[in-house]
Amino acid sequence: MNFGGLLARNKLPLNSFKRCNLPANLRLLSSLQQDQNVVFKVSNNLADFSKASKAGSLKEIFEGKRYYSVNRSSATFLNSGISNALKTQSFSWKNQGSLNGIFSQRSYFLMRNANWSNPTGINVFKRMASSVSVAKEVKFDYDGKEKVEYVNSPAVGYWLLYCASMCFGIIVWGGLTRLTESGLSIVEWAPISGAKLPTTEEEWNVEFDKYKEFPEYSVVHTDITLEEFKKIYFMEWFHRNIGRLLGLVYAIPAAYFIAKGKVHKRNILKILGLGGLIGMQGAVGWFMVASGLNKDLGEKTGTIPRVSQYRLTMHLAMAYILYVSFYLYGRKTIRLNKLLSGKMKNAEQMREILSQSRLKIYRHGSVQLAIMAFVTCLSGAMVAGLDAGLIYNEFPLMGGGLLPKREEYWNEEYALDMYGNSQGMWYNLLENPTTVQIVHRALAMFMCFGISYGWWVGRGIRMNRGSRVLMHTVFALGMTQIGLGIGTLVNYVPLSWASVHQGNSVLLLASLVAFASSLKKLPRVVV
Known part of the structure; x- marks a missing residue:
């Protein structure tokens, strides 16, 4: 293995090293040439080879009597000519001696991030490459603008994506809870003791008696049996408990990652902020439920007890924000770590594709489409909160025309x-079920047009394979969502149609966020 020769011919464009234990019979220094002006430098606790015009050869540095000493946990050469050749905070050598003496032992430096053009005899190092498991501060080049990124460990990224998947499941189950009218079955807020499901008949009767004190029982479920109550109670109990589980799945690993240095100190507030948002979401959930437990609702003739559509929309909006935050932060963490470890396949080709000016404009459009999808989902929450899907169960007409009579919606x-x-006639946009349905229909049609147009234009734009798959996925989910919405409406909102409609809306928003994120430019690591 002519290591020096590879260096001389610039066959190692990017080489990083870390300490590791290799078999004692492996000698990295056996074939170093004496005439190579290459020095060994260390940056951010990672070492790399680079050319230098005035420095001793590697053989001179490693095998010659170039001594080092330890000063404030930093190893430096005593020889002034190469005093900066080796300097790092990660070494803890206590005895002076030549570098050759050190490297002849079982401690070697393993190459990382190497993109070998001549793999013969040296692939052993590439196979042993792995990403750094602790947080780090790295400088990246974003189209000529250097920016320091505080990169967490890859494990943090995968953990955040798992939290995003849990958020997705909670949103879908929350929709089922709403559609089955189960949300008001638990009339108390008990964050700790409420985690236990009633088991005995006596415990179930206690919960049932509490439920009977509120308007939903006296107005909506007057003939409900204990067995039927158990079903709706379980729906709400399970929804709350998977929320509690998300809190634990987030809090415990977060504490571990912070303690072990896997979260950069500059990112700790972000991690704590997301945790606080989870807790706030639980409080908003109870704030929403409490609006439907108002006993005054039972005294008003013709009033159906239900949660406030505003609080329902707020609860859903926060759930979506949590999901998007988990996903984007997790994906960014994994992406930057792949760049650092050299594990991102076809990085140069991807960088070239993502740098197209046309793709930049297209990405802005996809972000706007994702925002519109978010607003449409919130509009759907308003429809659900007012039971607006139970009127004008026809499409595309409403009351025999494109719009019903003016006095119906204004x-x-x-x-x-x-x-x-x-409060002004604009209040119809928030309180009138007819107007709320019109708004939701209009937003859905805009989404249909936007997704179709974006898909048609995107077919002629060069993009990565993953982005193209996501583009087709968005189109398929968008058209499916329109069909599900129409089917739900004309069939008078059956549980099966409505639940699939809500679940698909989450998939559509998730796909749009993933698609827009996949079009983001790929930075370069500044060595």
């Missing part, structure tokens, strides 16, 4: 607040 009655004070 009515002064819906412009009044609970105290009878006029």
Whole structure:
């Protein structure tokens, strides 16, 4: 293995090293040439070879009597000519001696991030490559603009993606809880003791008696049996408990990663902030449920007890924000680590593709489409909160025309607040079920057009294979979502249609976020 020869011919464009134990009979220094002006330097606790015009050869440095000493945990050469050739915080050598003496022992430096053009005899190092398991501060080049990124360990990225998948499941189950009218079955907020499901008949009767004290029982479920109550109770109990589980799955690993240095100190506040958002989401969930437990609702003739559509929308919005935050932060962490470890396949080709000016414009459009999908989902929450899907069960017409009569969707009655004070006709947009359904229909049609147009334009743009697959996925899910929405409406909102419609909306938003994220430019590591 002519190591020096490889260096001389610039066959090692990027070489990083870390300490490891290799078999004693492996000698990295046996074939070093004496005439190579290459020095051994260390940056950010990782060593790399680079050319130098005034330095001793590797053989002179490694085998000659060039001594080093330890000063404040940094190893440096005493010889002034190469005093900066080796300097790192990661060494803890205590005895002076030649570098050859050190490297003849079982401690060697293993190459990392090497993109070998001549793999003969040297692939052993490439196979042993692995990413650094601790957080690090790295400088990246974003189209000529250098930016320091505080990169967490790869494990942190995968953990965040797992939390995102849990968020996805919670959103889908929350939709089922709403559709089965189970959300008001648990009438107390008990973050700790509420985690236990009633087991005995006596415990179930206690919970059932509590439920009977509130309007939903006296107005909606007057003939519900204990066995039927157990079913809706379980739906809400399970929804709350997977929320609790998410809190544990987040808090325990977060504490571990921070303690072990796998989260960069500059990122600790971000991690804590996401944890706080999980706790806030639980509080908002109870805030929403409490709005449907108002006993005054049972005294108003014709009033159906249900949660506030505003609080329901807030609860759903926070769930989506949590999901997107987990996903984007996790994906960024994994992406940067792959760049650092050299494990990203076809990185140069991807960088070239993602640098197209046309693709930049297209990415902005995909981000706007994802935002529109988010707004449409929130509009759907307003429809669910007002049971607006139970009227005008026809498509594309409404009441025999493109729009129903004006007094149906622009009515002064819906412009009044609970105290009878006029809030303006725009209040129809929030309180009138007919108007809310019109808004949701309009947003859905805009989404249909936007997704179709984006898919058609994207077919003619060069992009990575993964991005193209996501583009087709977005189109398929978008068209499916329109069909599910129409089917749910014309069939008077059956549970099966409505649950699939909500679940697919989460998939669509998730795919749009993933697609927009996949089009982001790929930076270069500044060595």
